[in-house]
Amino acid sequence: MIERFAARLDEAAATRTPCAQLSDGQTLSLDDAYSVQQALVERRIARGERAYGVKLGFTSKAKAAQMGVFDVIIGRLTSGMVIPDGDTLDLAGFIHPRAEPEVAFRLGRDVVPGEIPGSDLVDAVAPAVEVIDSRYRDFRFSLADVVADNTSAAALVLGPWRPLGDEGPTGLDNRGVLLEVDGRIAGSGSTAAILGDPLLAVPAAVRMAHRYGIPLPAGTVLLAGAATPAVALRANTHVSATISGLGRARFSVTDGGGA
Numbered sequence: 001m002i003e004r005f006a007a008r009l010d011e012a013a014a015t016r017t018p019c020a021q022l023s024d025g026q027t028l029s030l031d032d033a034y035s036v037q038q039a040l041v042e043r044r045i046a047r048g049e050r051a052y053g054v055k056l057g058f059t060s061k062a063k064a065a066q067m068g069v070f071d072v073i074i075g076r077l078t079s080g081m082v083i084p085d086g087d088t089l090d091l092a093g094f095i096h097p098r099a100e101p102e103v104a105f106r107l108g109r110d111v112v113p114g115e116i117p118g119s120d121l122v123d124a125v126a127p128a129v130e131v132i133d134s135r136y137r138d139f140r141f142s143l144a145d146v147v148a149d150n151t152s153a154a155a156l157v158l159g160p161w162r163p164l165g166d167e168g169p170t171g172l173d174n175r176g177v178l179l180e181v182d183g184r185i186a187g188s189g190s191t192a193a194i195l196g197d198p199l200l201a202v203p204a205a206v207r208m209a210h211r212y213g214i215p216l217p218a219g220t221v222l223l224a225g226a227a228t229p230a231v232a233l234r235a236n237t238h239v240s241a242t243i244s245g246l247g248r249a250r251f252s253v254t255d256g257g258g259a
Ligand code: OOG
Pocket: 055, 056, 057, 058, 059, 060, 063, 067, 100, 130, 132, 133, 134, 146, 151, 152, 153, 224, 225, 226
């Protein structure tokens, strides 16, 4: 069952054809959903991608309310999802992609299985845009379905890294968050919306990664979860996410025909 579900989601992504939720007509436990997620990521690794990081979902009320899912979830990022800062995303590679502004952390050392991390674990922070693209019809899913679909992970753009601690005296817990499309505000909020302080995403991710057997080696990138609702991408636009004091991550959207 796990492999069959992973194949269905993989096929939906490859053919840009959304599929029915896995839980339609049967029950899908959360543990099985994480197994499907792992099988899906293993397919990407078998095609030559590398593990790149992890992401949390539904760490803000804004996101939970937008999607109707109210539990924090973890997903996996792979090298094939990375779009260089300032580069282009081609809509032809996606089903119905949406962008959301995020805070990214980088782990400065390996996490030992079972450890409760201290503040020494993170060495850098960056502004980021995550592109999510549910493989399900109408971008609708249950908790287990979105976990199986690797938490809708599709692409990410990272802005400049800066050493953690160098971002100024005020901490990260109340920074402005701005999502802009063609220089117009598409979403705005505060990093406070992310678990009260986005740094709390680090112990949350470590705990969930242990629970579901996801390794966290040095260099792992962690997306803390969006502070604002995601917005649908349109062709021939420029998208950026700015976190006050941290700078900006940006990309352009084309529809394959070129802008
Ligand atoms: C699931 C992914 C949620 C976030 O930042 O909360 C997420 C989805 O909304 O499709 O990435």
